[in-house]
Amino acid sequence: MNLLAIHWNVDPCLFTLGGFELRWYSLLFVSGFILGYYIFKGFFTREGLPWEKLLDPLLYTLLIATIVGARLGHCLFYQPDYYLTSWEGFLEIFQPWKGGLASHGGSIALLLAMWWYAHKYGRKYNFDFLWIMDKLVMPVCFAGAAIRLGNLFNSEIYGDVTTLPWGFIFERNGETLPKHPTQLYEAFSYLLLGCGLMTLYKYRLDKLYRGEIFGIFLICLFGVRFLIEFIKEPQVAFEEGMALNMGQLLSIPFILGGIVILVLSLTVWKKPAKVTPVTAKKPARV
Secondary structure, three states, rough: OOOOOOEEEEOOEEEEOOEHHHEEEHHHHHHHHHHHHHHHHHHHHHHHOOOHHHHHHHHHHHHHHHHHHHHHHHHHHHHHHEEEEEEHHHHOOOHHHHHOOHHHHHHHHHHHHHHHHHHHHHHHHHOOOOHHHHHHHHHHHHOOOHHHHHHHHHOOOOEEEEHHHOOOOEEHHHHOOOOOOOHHHHHHHHHEEEEHHHHHHHHHHOOOOOOOOHHHHHHHHHHHHHHHHHEEOOOOOHHHHOOOHHHHHHHHHHHHHHEEEEHHHHHHOOEEEEOOOOOOOOOOOO
């Protein structure tokens, strides 16, 4: 028995009631959206936008895009040989409760969903895609941290063998050697990034350019993800022997995109980050 390691044998199910089962992962997943709702309410209020008209459609758009995108990302990026080669596998694409969500797929879907949201509501309320993304990435950091804690409770997505004293032995999976708790590494990194971006927004909003926070987020979050992947166990069989795994290959475009957005934000666009609310025009005197 390794006395220096943490023996992890937590039941991923919080409780069952009849045929209903509530898992830690589901609770933490939903908590990210609830927290994001209140964070966004603060953003809209601070910048003079009608949160009561904008917040609910934003929440529904984010929820649908995250689930659909993350599910499709897993099926298409990691296991296309299963989901696209049989009718049974294809039908499982529409059953996300059976497991299998990929953050990169969710990220792509969120970008598309926020482009639609900015197009639909931005013209009326004077904000654009970059403005909404600057705001979105902050609660996304906290939601990502919550989801990684959910992965820990599921005893999944962990790292290689380690001799460090905080290694986890994931006993539910039959592991006997301590592994890197990469779920905690990512959760802590995302939490730290979220706090940093929130601090930047709180104290330097008047000096920020639109897209600046978004660019920093892409570089830092996917940069951290790229590095942590080096000590993760392969998620699927085809990653065995790859110099860079699928998570790293998918992270590279986001990092490069973040660099481009940040540079353009600071040198070319130079558009104030703070939105200027549209005010109703007074009727002309006759």
